[in-house]
Amino acid sequence: AQSVTQLDSHVSVSEGTPVLLRCNYSSSYSPSLFWYVQHPNKGLQLLLKYTSAATLVKGINGFEAEFKKSETSFHLTKPSAHMSDAAEYFCVVSDPPGGKLIFGQGTELSVKP
Amino acid sequence: DVKVTQSSRYLVKRTGEKVFLECVQDMDHENMFWYRQDPGLGLRLIYFSYDVKMKEKGDIPEGYSVSREKKERFSLILESASTNQTSMYLCVTHSLGRNTIYFGEGSWLTVV
Numbered sequence: 001a002q003s004v005t006q007l008d009s010h011v012s013v014s015e016g017t018p019v020l021l022r023c024n025y026s027s028s029y030s031p032s033l034f035w036y037v038q039h040p041n042k043g044l045q046l047l048l049k050y051t052s053a054a055t056l057v058k059g060i061n062g063f064e065a066e067f068k069k070s071e072t073s074f075h076l077t078k079p080s081a082h083m084s085d086a087a088e089y090f091c092v093v094s095d096p097p098g099g100k101l102i103f104g105q106g107t108e109l110s111v112k113p
Numbered sequence: 114d115v116k117v118t119q120s121s122r123y124l125v126k127r128t129g130e131k132v133f134l135e136c137v138q139d140m141d142h143e144n145m146f147w148y149r150q151d152p153g154l155g156l157r158l159i160y161f162s163y164d165v166k167m168k169e170k171g172d173i174p175e176g177y178s179v180s181r182e183k184k185e186r187f188s189l190i191l192e193s194a195s196t197n198q199t200s201m202y203l204c205v206t207h208s209l210g211r212n213t214i215y216f217g218e219g220s221w222l223t224v225v
Contacts, residue, residue, distance in 0.1 A: 009153070032212055044216055051212055090155060092214070094207065100169075101146055101207060101214065105155035 006104035023091035119217040132191040136204030145187040
C-alpha cells in the first residue's frame with residue numbers, strides 16, 4: 001500500500017544553519033511527490049513538486065528536494081534557515097500519479113535566533 | 114484562478130446530529146478528496162472520488178459518507194456526529210493535467 005513517512009515530527013535548527021526534513025515513501029509506481037508548508041493559522045502552500053523531469057527539484061524560498069528512487073526518499077533541504085521558515089511541513093505522494101493523495105504526518109520546524 | 118469553496122467555515126453541532134459539509138470546485142477536476150487535520154496527526158484521508166458517483170474509502174472512513182452527484186460538488190456527511198469528529202475538514206482537488214493540488218479554506222467543526 002502507498003504510504004508516506006516523515007521521519008521527524010519536530011526539527012529544531014539555529015538561524016543560518018542548514019535544514020533537512022526527511023521523507024520516505026512506498027509506491028508501486030513512479031509517483032508524483034510534493035512538499036507543502038503551513039504557517040500557523042494559514043493554508044498549505046506549495047514549496048516544490050517532483051514529476052520525473054529531474055531528480056533535483058528547486059522550489060520557492062531557497063528550498064530544494066532530491067528524488068532518490070533507490071532509497072525511496074524525497075528529503076527537503078535548505079542551505080540556511082531563516083526565522084520565517086518556522087512552520088509545519090508536509091510531504092505528499094500522488095500514487096499512481098493522478099491517483100490517491102497521501103500526506104505525511106508533518107514535521108514542525110523551529111528556528112532559533 | 115481555481116476556486117475550491119467550502120461553504121461552511123465554522124460549525125457547532127450537537128452529538129447525534131447529521132452534518133453536511135459541501136465542497137464546490139470550478140475547474141472541472143476529476144479528483145476530489147476530503148481530509149481531516151488534527152494537531153500531530155497531519156492530514157488524514159477520509160474519502161476520495163475520481164469521478165461522478167464514484168467514491169473510494171480513505172484511511173479513516175468510519176462515521177463518514179460522501180456524495181458526488183455532480184462533478185463540481187463533493188459532499189462529506191457525518192450521519193451522527195460524535196465529539197471525536199471535532200476537527201478541521203479540508204477539501205482538496207487535484208488537477209491531473211497540471212499535476213497541481215488545490216485546497217479549500219477548511220471547515221472547522223465542533224461537536225458538543
